[in-house]
Amino acid sequence: MKKKDLTKEKKILDATVEIIIADGAAAISTTKVANKVGISQSNIYLYFKDKRALLDGVYLREISRLGQTAGMKLVLDPNEDILTRCFMYLKSMYDFSLQNPHSLYVLEQIKLLSKDAADYLAQLVGPKNPMAELFTAGINSGVLRQIDRSLSMTVLFSVIEKHTENLQNGLYTEADVSFETVSRMIWAALTVVPYPENLLNK
Amino acid sequence: MKKKDLTKEKKILDATVEIIIADGAAAISTTKVANKVGISQSNIYLYFKDKRALLDGVYLREISRLGQTAGMKLVLDPNEDILTRCFMYLKSMYDFSLQNPHSLYVLEQIKLLSKDAADYLAQLVGPKNPMAELFTAGINSGVLRQIDRSLSMTVLFSVIEKHTENLQNGLYTEADVSFETVSRMIWAALTVVPYPENLLNK
Known part of the structure; x- marks a missing residue:
C-alpha cells in the first residue's frame, strides 16, 4: 500500500x-x-x-485557518464579555478575509455546490460548533438580533466577501471604505446594541 | 433566413x-x-x-420581471418621499423573491460567473440605471448609509435570497421569521434612520 x-x-x-x-x-x-x-x-x-471528500477537505482547511487567527482565541473564550466576543468575531473575519482574499469566495463556492444540505457546516463539524454557541449566548444576553443565525451569518460573510472583492478589483481602497465603515453596517444588522466605539482600536 | x-x-x-x-x-x-x-x-x-448572450438574456429577463412588480412603480417615482421609496424597494424585492423563489439565485449565479466584470449590471443596463439614482438620492437625503452601493445591495440580495432558500428548504416558516423581522435587519444595515413602523402595513 x-x-x-x-x-x-x-x-x-x-x-x-x-x-x-x-x-x-x-x-x-x-x-x-x-x-x-x-x-x-x-x-x-x-x-x-471522491470529489465530495476533496471539497470537504478544502472547506475544513479554510475553516481551520480562520479558527487559528489571533482574534479567534478571544472570540471563543466563554469568560470574555459577550459584546467583546461578538465584535472580535466580526474583526477577525474581516482581517482574515483581507489577508486571505480568496478564502470566503472558496467557502461560498463550495457551499453553493452543496445547496441541498440545509446546513453544510453543521454536517461537517457537528451541530455543537463554537460559533453556534457564540450566537446563542449573544442572543440570550440581548446583544445579537433575535433572528435565524443563517441570516446573520449571510450578512457577515457576504458583506466582507464583497468588500474584499471590491478592494481586489480596485473599485476603492481601504482609505475610502474602512473597517469602521464596513463594521458599522454589519454591526447594525447583527446586533440591537450601539456600536462599541471603545473596541475599535483594540 | x-x-x-x-x-x-x-x-x-x-x-x-x-x-x-x-x-x-x-x-x-x-x-x-x-x-x-x-x-x-x-x-x-x-x-x-453565444453562451454569454444567452446568460445576458436570462439576466435581463429576470431584472425586467422584478422591475414590473406592483411596488416598483412607486419605488421609481421621483415625486414620492425618499424614505417610502427605499422601504418599498426592500418590500418589492422581498415579495418578488418569495413569489419567484429561484430568481435571486439565478441572478446570483450569473453574476458569480461574470465576476471579472466589476459591475456586471452596469455593463448590461448602462450606468444610469434607476436603482443607482435611487441610492444616490437616498444617501443625499440622509436616509441611506453612506457606503459603497455594492455593499448595500449585497445585504439586500443575500439576506432575501437566503431567507427565500430557508423557506423553500422548510428550515422555518414565515410565521417564525416574518417580513418584519427580516426587513428590520436589512433596514438597520442599509439606513441610518429608524424603521418606518407606519409603512409596515401599507
Missing part, C-alpha cells in the same frame, strides 16, 4: 483551491486536480475518496 | 433557467440548452449568438 505524504495532500488541496478560484467549484474534478498536481488520478484517491 | 419565434425564445430562456437551478450557471452550454428545448444548436444561435 502506498504511503500518504502530507506535502502531497497539501499540493492536492492547493490545486483544488486554484481551480475553484479560476473556474468555480462546479469545475472541480479529480482528473483536473490530478493533472494540475502532476500525479495520477488513482494517487488522489489515496488522499480523498 | 429563418424567422424568429418569440415562443421559442421564451423556451430557450426557460430551459437555461432550469439548467442553472439544477446545476449552476457554470453548467450552461448552448448544446445542453438545445437538447433540453429539443431544437438544433444552430437554431439557438438565431436567438443568442
Whole structure:
C-alpha cells in the first residue's frame, strides 16, 4: 500500500483551491486536480475518496485557518464579555478575509455546490460548533438580533466577501471604505446594541 | 433566413433557467440548452449568438420581471418621499423573491460567473440605471448609509435570497421569521434612520 505524504495532500488541496478560484467549484474534478498536481488520478484517491471528500477537505482547511487567527482565541473564550466576543468575531473575519482574499469566495463556492444540505457546516463539524454557541449566548444576553443565525451569518460573510472583492478589483481602497465603515453596517444588522466605539482600536 | 419565434425564445430562456437551478450557471452550454428545448444548436444561435448572450438574456429577463412588480412603480417615482421609496424597494424585492423563489439565485449565479466584470449590471443596463439614482438620492437625503452601493445591495440580495432558500428548504416558516423581522435587519444595515413602523402595513 502506498504511503500518504502530507506535502502531497497539501499540493492536492492547493490545486483544488486554484481551480475553484479560476473556474468555480462546479469545475472541480479529480482528473483536473490530478493533472494540475502532476500525479495520477488513482494517487488522489489515496488522499480523498471522491470529489465530495476533496471539497470537504478544502472547506475544513479554510475553516481551520480562520479558527487559528489571533482574534479567534478571544472570540471563543466563554469568560470574555459577550459584546467583546461578538465584535472580535466580526474583526477577525474581516482581517482574515483581507489577508486571505480568496478564502470566503472558496467557502461560498463550495457551499453553493452543496445547496441541498440545509446546513453544510453543521454536517461537517457537528451541530455543537463554537460559533453556534457564540450566537446563542449573544442572543440570550440581548446583544445579537433575535433572528435565524443563517441570516446573520449571510450578512457577515457576504458583506466582507464583497468588500474584499471590491478592494481586489480596485473599485476603492481601504482609505475610502474602512473597517469602521464596513463594521458599522454589519454591526447594525447583527446586533440591537450601539456600536462599541471603545473596541475599535483594540 | 429563418424567422424568429418569440415562443421559442421564451423556451430557450426557460430551459437555461432550469439548467442553472439544477446545476449552476457554470453548467450552461448552448448544446445542453438545445437538447433540453429539443431544437438544433444552430437554431439557438438565431436567438443568442453565444453562451454569454444567452446568460445576458436570462439576466435581463429576470431584472425586467422584478422591475414590473406592483411596488416598483412607486419605488421609481421621483415625486414620492425618499424614505417610502427605499422601504418599498426592500418590500418589492422581498415579495418578488418569495413569489419567484429561484430568481435571486439565478441572478446570483450569473453574476458569480461574470465576476471579472466589476459591475456586471452596469455593463448590461448602462450606468444610469434607476436603482443607482435611487441610492444616490437616498444617501443625499440622509436616509441611506453612506457606503459603497455594492455593499448595500449585497445585504439586500443575500439576506432575501437566503431567507427565500430557508423557506423553500422548510428550515422555518414565515410565521417564525416574518417580513418584519427580516426587513428590520436589512433596514438597520442599509439606513441610518429608524424603521418606518407606519409603512409596515401599507
